[in-house]
Amino acid sequence: MNTSKTTVAVIGLGNIGKAIATNLVKGNHSVILASRDNEKTEALAGQLGNLAITKNIADAIRDADVIIPAIYFNALKDFFKTFSKELDGKVIVDVSNPIAPDGNGGFKKIIGESESAGKILSDLIPKNAKLIKAFGTLGVGSLLNSAFNEPDKKVLFYASDSTNSNSQIEELITSSGFAPFNVGGIDQSIKIEVFGDLHEFGALGKTVTLSEAKSKVSHS
Ligand SMILES: NC(=O)c1ccc[n+]([C@@H]2O[C@H](COP(=O)([O-])OP(=O)(O)OC[C@H]3O[C@@H](n4cnc5c(N)ncnc54)[C@H](OP(=O)(O)O)[C@@H]3O)[C@@H](O)[C@H]2O)c1
Secondary structure: OOOOOOOEEEEOOOHHHHHHHHHHHHOOOOEEEEOOOHHHHHHHHHHHOOOEEEOOHHHHHHHOOEEEEOOOHHHHHHHHHHOHHHHOOOEEEEOOOOEEEOOOOOEEEOOOOOOOHHHHHHOOOOOOOEEEEOOOOOOHHHHHHOOOOOOOOEEEEEEEOOHHHHHHHHHHHHHOOOEEEEOOOHHHHHHHOOOOOOOOOOOOOOOOEHHHHHHHHHOO
């Protein structure tokens, strides 16, 4: 039985949205699924079972405490505008990495070197909403394969200005089979976005346990 108080909606069911929803259900946490494609949404819910509930995007946002739009950085600004009424007062989790193909088989940042998606988006969210940066520090492979690691859980880092909401994001990260690690305020997002000091595809270069993360952070 799911005894959690935090209701969560995953919006956008591509690679990362699917992985987040899958891990939450594996951790016995119910999840509201929504996307622009009802067929895809229903199909995923069918795979995940009774803990996955489907709704349209507006209702999913209305009915959840925490919203995880698993969509691209560039699409998030419009998403915030389109659903500004529904998002008012909600906790929004930003998973985005502000990158695009560089034309040479790699990726390049699409914002300034010293900028972060988290900080930029935190200024664009609807009034009274709160933005937390989380669930984007690992590639989708590691997010699925490193969840529920034993004996020591792997870490998912998060950045947040909203100490009131930290227990909710920590609950969701824990339900997903990871250990939560707060790197500080949203101005620290750059560390946990791709190419950052604490990203799998940055200086960190791998998944880490809590003790490895603590030693990494104390030496940085
Ligand atoms: N893939 C990774 O390893 C990884 C790791 C960490 C973070 N991320 C971040 O996660 C985000 C999603 O990446 P992804 O790899 O999951 O991409 P993806 O597989 O292409 O999925 C993106 C999803 O976003 C949906 N979408 C786009 N615009 C939307 C809108 N305006 N409203 C609702 N849904 C919308 C698309 O839905 P439709 O099917 O309706 O088009 C699609 O299902 C990106 O910001 C990425 O940087 C990805």
